[in-house]
Amino acid sequence: MRLYNTLAREKQEFVPVHPGEVRMYACGPTVYNYFHIGNARPFVLFDVLRRYLEYRGYKVTFVQNFTDIDDKMIRRAAEEGVTVRELADRFIGEYRKDAARLGIRPATHQPLATECMADILDLIGTLVAKGFAYETEDGVYFDTAKSEGYGKLSRFPLEDLEAGARVEICATKQHPTDFAVWKKKKEGEPSWPSPWGEGRPGWHIECSAMARRYLGETIDIHTGGQDLVFPHHENEIAQSEAASGKPFANFWLHNGFINVDNEKMSKSKGNFFTVRDILGTYDADVVRFFLLSSHYRSPVNFSAELLEAAGSALTRIRTCTSNLEFVAAAAPGTAGSEDAARAAEALASTGKDLRTAFLAGMDDDFNTADAIGTVFELVRAANTAAAVPGIPAGALRDALALLREICGVLGVACDEKAHVPADVAALVDQRAAARAAKDWKRSDGIRAEIRALGFDVKDTPQGQQVAPL
C-alpha cells in the first residue's frame, strides 16, 4: 500500500514499524460545540483507512483524543454559564451520537486531555530536563530554536516565520515560534497542580503525550486536516522527538477541506453546517457516501445538490442489493440454460476483476473515489446478470457478498432492512389476486394505497417486490 506522506511530499510504500500491526493517531475534536461537516471529513476518512488496514489483515490500534481543556472550552463554558467539565461531557456525548450515525467506529482509545495529566506533566518534565523547554512568568515554553529540523513537516523556514508579522508578540517568549506547553493559571480558569505551579496544558502537548502513552515513541500514521500541519503537527513533532530522540510518526496524512462556495468551511467564518443539522434532512449514509466519493486530499464543495446526487447514487447501489436478494430467492440452484451458465461465469469473472481493481484503488493512497467506481461497475454487471432468466442463485449471491464486502470496508450500508408491515403485506396479497384476474384498475388502486403507507411495489418476473418509498 502506498500513502501520500506529507513529511516527504510524495507517495511512499507503507511499512509499519511492527510487522502486521499499525498504530495510528488522529487529532480529535475540541468538544465545545457540535461538529460540522468539515470536521466530519477526517473522522469518516480515517475511519475508512482504519477499516481498510484491518481488512488487509493488520491489527490496528487507533487513538483519537478529545481536547476537553483549552481557550475555546473556557470561553464557551463562560458564555454558557457552565463549567468546562460540564461543557466537555455534554459535547463528548453529542460527538459520540453524531459519529455513530455516520458509521464512524469508536477509536481503540479515546483519551481526554484532562485524564492524561500525569503523562502530560511527565513529558513536559522531560523537555525541561533536557533543556528543550523553559519556564517564564506565565508558563513553560518549548524552545523551537533548540529543535533540530523544526519546520520540516510544513517546510516553513524558521526565519520566514519570524519575519511574518502574523506571529503574536509575546514578551515572555524567547523566540516568536516558541509555544506554550504549560499555561499558568489565570483567575477563574480550571487548573491542575504541576512543578511549575497551577495551570493547564498547551494544546500541542496533549497529543504528544497521548500518542506516547498509548502507541509508544514512534507511531506509524498520524492524521489530521491540512490546517493542522502548522503549527499543531509541527509542534507535536518537535516536542515528541525532542523528548524521545526518535522519529515521532513515519507517515503524516492530511485531508483537504470542505468548502462552501469554494471557500473553506470553518467555525470562525460562520459558513458551516453541523452534522447534527444535516442529519435532520439527509440520511447519514448519504453523507458518508458523499464524503468518500472524492479523494481525501482534494478539496470538496458542499451543497444540497451534491448531497442529492450522492443520495441518488447510493440508492442505485441499494436497489441493486435488494434486487439481487429478491431475484436470488427465486432463482434455481443450477443454471437453467446455456445463456444462464455463461452469464454466471461472466459475472464471477467480472467480480474477480473488480475485487482486484478495488484493492488496487485502495492501495494507491486509499483512493475511495476510485474504489466507488468499481462498486458501480459491479452493480451494472450484477444487474445485467440478474436479468438473465435461469441465472443460478449462487452467482447472484456471490456478487451480493462481494458488494457487501466492499461496502463494509467503506462503512456504507448497502442493505436497507425494510420491514414490511402486516397491513402492507395484506394489500400486496390482494393486489396479486387482482393482477391474476387482470383487474388493472383494482391493481393500480391498491398500489396507490400501498404508496400512501410509504411503500413502493414493483412488478417483476419474480412477482411483486416491495420496498420503502
Add this chain to the structure above:
RNA sequence: GGCACCAUAGCCAAGAGGUAAGGCAGAGGUCUGCAAAACCUUUACGCCCCGGUUCAACUCCGGGUGGUGCCUCCA
C-alpha cells in the same frame, strides 16, 4: 511577502507518457397492462492557455492565467 495545492463533459469525480473510470442530470430505445427498476445507445477528436522534451503528453519540464489553503484558533 514565504510555503503548498488545484484547474478533466451540464454538474460531481477518478485516471494515466500510448490515445479519457464511475456517478448525477438530459436524450433516444428495449422490457412492462401501466408504472417502477433494470439494460442498451447517446453527451469531452478533447482534459485552463502558451511553449518545450518525446515516435507519442491531458499525463513530464518551463512560463503564464485563474482559484484555494497554510503562515493566527481552525478538520
